Amino acid sequence: MYFAALLARTEDGWEASDTELDDVETLSDLADLAREATPDEDTVFVLIEQEDSWFGLVRVDGEEDPRIFVSDAAAAARSAYGELLLTDELLGREPGSDDGPDLDSLDLDGTEDGETEDEDDEEEGSAVGAVPHGPVGDGRILDDLGVSEKELLGLDPNEALAEIAEALGASDVLETVR
Numbered sequence: 001m002y003f004a005a006l007l008a009r010t011e012d013g014w015e016a017s018d019t020e021l022d023d024v025e026t027l028s029d030l031a032d033l034a035r036e037a038t039p040d041e042d043t044v045f046v047l048i049e050q051e052d053s054w055f056g057l058v059r060v061d062g063e064e065d066p067r068i069f070v071s072d073a074a075a076a077a078r079s080a081y082g083e084l085l086l087t088d089e090l091l092g093r094e095p096g097s098d099d100g101p102d103l104d105s106l107d108l109d110g111t112e113d114g115e116t117e118d119e120d121d122e123e124e125g126s127a128v129g130a131v132p133h134g135p136v137g138d139g140r141i142l143d144d145l146g147v148s149e150k151e152l153l154g155l156d157p158n159e160a161l162a163e164i165a166e167a168l169g170a171s172d173v174l175e176t177v178r
Contacts, residue, residue: 002081003161005177007045007170008037014170018177019046021081027058027066030084034060047161047174048081055160056085059141069137071157077131090137142167 006017017037024030034044041062049055054075059067068085076082088095139149147167155163165174 001051002048003051003178004046004048004081005161005174006034006037007047007165007168007174008034009043010038010040014165014168014173016165016170016173016177021048021084024084027068027084027087030058031060031066034058034066035062047164048085049157049161050075050079050081051158053157054079054082055155055157056082057141057164058085059138067138067141069135069139069141069152071135071155071160072133073131073136074133086131086136091131 004019004021006019008015008017015037019033021030024033030046034046035041037044044060046058046060047055048058054070054072056068056070056076061067068087068090070076070082070085070090073082073086073091077086135153139152142152142164143149145168147164151167152164161174162171165171
């Protein structure tokens, strides 16, 4: 099961809103959606989690390029929403290169709905194998807000968004949209 929300910092504190990502096709679309969440150029986070598997954060500060963190790239690569976050740049590939999997052609095997993949499938060396297991992106995405890279890397995917919201002082507003 997926959960996705926008968390926008405003003059009055944090505001959260549930968000639907079905019409979002690119990281640019996702950043535009985040920018629409606040009339000013305040910080906005897109929070995405797949229960028991991975979580991702996209931070948009005004017109700056989005900053991204994904807790487990390989798990996210098997996910319908993970494709939005796993850009060539994030994975350390040249744009348009053939290094690693073509995320558009991946056979989504059901793990995007919380099912687990058989160990035999992992041993066969599927296309997902070229995507690193573990975290990718900007581990310091929350440093200025009181969550260090070490703390971020140590979060359990099941509790990560709640713990991040608590550290930001936004747990109540995030819970209202959950």
